[in-house]
Each structure stands twice: as C-alpha cells, then as structure tokens.
Amino acid sequence: MIIGEGKPIKEILAMIEDHSKILLAGCRGCVTVCCAGGEKEVGILSAAVSLARENQGKPIDIKEVSLERQCDPEYLEEIRSMVEDYEAILSIACGAGVQFLAETYRKTLIYPGINTNFIGVTQEQGVWTERCQSCGDCKLHLTGGICPITRCAKSLLNGPCGGSATGKCEVNPETDCGWQMIYDRFKELGCLDQMEVIIPINDWTTSRDGGPRKIIREDLKL
C-alpha cells in the first residue's frame, strides 16, 4: 500500500492560516491502514487545528469528511454539494488523492495534510517499510524476490557495493543491505549461482523517467 505520515501541525497551520472555514477530507484507503489519513486521523487533526486556532484567537470552522477513496472520481463526487461552502479543502489522502481533488474541484484551494512516502508494508505494529519504487519493469524473479532498486540505497543491479558491512547499508546502520538480503535468500533457496548473473543496464522508460505514466485497458473501458 501507499504509506504516508502526517505533516507537522505547524506546517499545516501555516498553510491554512488565512482560512476560517475548511473541509478536512480523509481517505479510507491505504492511508487509513497506515494510520495517516483515515477517519480517526481526520478527527485528531481537526481537534488539534481547532484548538491551535482558538489559542491564536482565530477560530476556524472545520467540516470533517472521510471518502471511501480519493483516487476514484465517483467518491470525490460525494462531496460536490458541500465543497462550495468552504474556502479550502485540507486533504489527508496520499499525493494522488490530493491532486485528484484539485483536478475535480478547480475553484477550490486544496492543501496536503500528509506527506506521501512510499509503497510499502506494515513491518510490525507502528512500523512501515518500503518495498517498491514502481519502476514499471519488475525484476523480482532475478533477485530472489527482493528489489535492489528499492532496497539498495544506490539501486545497484549488481551489488553489494563495498560499503556493505555486517549485513547493514553504509548509508544507515539501521538499514539492511539489500544485496546482503538477496545473497542470503539465494543461499536459502540453494541458488547462489544466481549472484553470478549480470543484470544488464536498466531501461528506465517504464519508470518515472519516461514522464508521467498512464495505463489504458481497452477491455475495461466503457
């Protein structure tokens, strides 16, 4: 899923300081699961902003909503009737949701209430870690199911580099070395000879380097 985390309250307050009536929109998708932008976080953020504004002597009217998803047009439509009544929308969906709101409601100011960080997993309760950089050309079959583009700080396709020590990355002693993990996995699977294969220079056109990406499924179009 997409992992995000709330922006510092100070930054949010600065964004909306000129507004006195806003819509605070959560999302029931990924950001609910990673506890960054769901219904619960809408309530918490709303209370925090209201309190801060009262303390500043500039109370603010906040309408709380939580959409099923902010990345689908049909759910964005659900708030159309109320959008006009507010000066701005503070969205705590991921960056895709925030932008889709902005595209849908062109006359309303849209502010992001969270930072969108990565595509990852719930490592354990309260801990999320990155797994995928959506390069658009999955190579996991070549690397024992561990992505070197994501898990290696240098995205090396033929690692490990000389900075790998005791299983950790040179960039951060808390971070596992992606290529050590690949090596260990190959070893467990009894296919260490896979380490010998040169993975060729990458074609990044399927990644962000080809510009914003688009997928069209003719079989699904209406």
Next chain:
Amino acid sequence: MTSDSHLEKMLEQGEFAVTSECGPPRGADAEVIKKKGELLKGTVDAINVTDNQTSVVRMSSFSSCILLKQMGIDATLQMVTRDRNRIAIQSDILGAAALGINNILCLSGDHQKFGDHATAKNVYDMDSVHLIQTVKHMRDEGKFLGGDELKGVPKLFIGAAANPFADPFESRVVRLAKKVAAGVQFIQTQCIFNLERFGQWMQLVRDRGLHEKVYILGGVTPMKSVGMANYMKKMVPGMDVPDELIARIKGVEKDKRAEEGVKIAIETIQQLKEMEGVRGVHIMAIEWEEMVPRIAQEAGLLPRPQVA
C-alpha cells in the same frame, strides 16, 4: 595493448606496478594538483584522481587528470555513477580519451549522504559493472550504448575497485568475477590492513583463476595516527582495521606513531609482493602524498623500471 596507457604497458610486461592517488582541491587552485603530481612523479606508474570522494565536492577528477597529463604523468580518471547518467558518462569518456587520459576506474561511488551536499539527488542510472561494460563497448565495439557508431573510439585501460573486506565475504569474489566478465582489466583494492583476510580473498580469487584474467593491485594506506586508525575502523564503510594494528601504533611513543604507520605500510607491500596473483600496489597516502616516494623506496619499488 588496448590503450596507450603506461600502466597497462608495465603490467603487460610483467612488472610489479605501483600506482597512487591524489584527492583534488576544494577550490580552483591548479597548483594543489601540480604539487601532488610533482611529489609522485617518477615514483609511481600512474596516478588516480578521486571523483568527489565521500561525496564532498572538489575539483573534478577529469580536469585534475588533465593537469597531471600536462606534466607527463599517466593519469587514471576515477568515475562514479552517482552523479552522471549514461549520456554524461559516455560524453566524459570520449572527452577524457580525446585529451589523452588512458586509464579509467569505474566506481559506483560513496552515497551523497556522507558528503557536504547530503540533500542532493543521486543518479545511479547504471552501476559500476555497467560502467565497465559501457567503456568496453565503446572501445571494442566502437558504438554508443544507444547503438550508434562512434567516430573515433576511446582507447582506455579499464579498471575497477574491489573490497575484500566488505560483506558478505563469499560474495566479494563473485562481484569481482562479474566485473571481470564485464571486461575489467585491472583492479585496485580497498586499503589492506587485515592481510589475513586479504589472503583468504586472494585464495578465492586464485581458485576461480581470476588472477590470470585481471591485474590485481593491492591497496595500501599508511596510518598517520591512532586517531586516523580509529576513524577508518569506525567511520569508513567497508574498512577492516584489526585491533592489533591499532594496538601496534598505540604501542610506540606519540611522535613515532606516523613512522610506525609507514613501517606497517612498507611491510604490507613486502608481503603483497610475495602473494601469488598480486600484480602491483596502489598506495593511497591520504593527504600525505609526500610519504609515497619513501614508502616506495623502502619497499624496494624504486627506481621504476623503464618499459619501451
């Protein structure tokens, strides 16, 4: 011969090679490089210039190599894939060859996190194995990676690094094998402080016959002080500095510790000369270039043989 490299010639004729390196200045003062060049000229067969090592911005390796070249020194252009994509890399390879640089050392580079511009975006369009392939492809196929023909091929002697001390240990030789398969011709290793582990690595290298496919130059760095030894042990990724070595330097009086470091470096070179498959040494005297002639002299590496 694949190039006009003096270093390649020395190695090809079976001489025990000596290389060194210098870090470029943090400014536009050409004199710094010239001074280092003067200190090393005649003592070594080629001089590497580091490419923004530890991600601290310095004068470019490329221009520093040109300064050395103008002094009649065979320069080795270090190139990291951290800061350039394949367009810039190929362009620089052509420029370097056109200006008479004969050697290139293909590296992935230290992560920008370590440097003075930690907020930078890195590139890593390719890794060091790909960089080796790229130079070889341009030189031997006469083509760009994109497939178009080159008008004038870059005749470069292709090098890379190997770190026998990083983990996982068994994978280090595998990575060397990949670099050899990619077309690397010479290897300069990480600084050797743990000769026992280096010996184990060389054994694995010989078991695979890699020592017959690539010239291996052992990396040697004299320790100036206990502080430097501790710093390298703790702060430099992938560096293996045994406690015994630190204890040995600590064991002598403070004003004799640099001398002890030099002695250790000389002993290391003497042991490397005896090791099967080691074809030379790469002396990295970090901001201590003036010590290289003495180390080379006392290790029995001077005068450098004249090869035709």
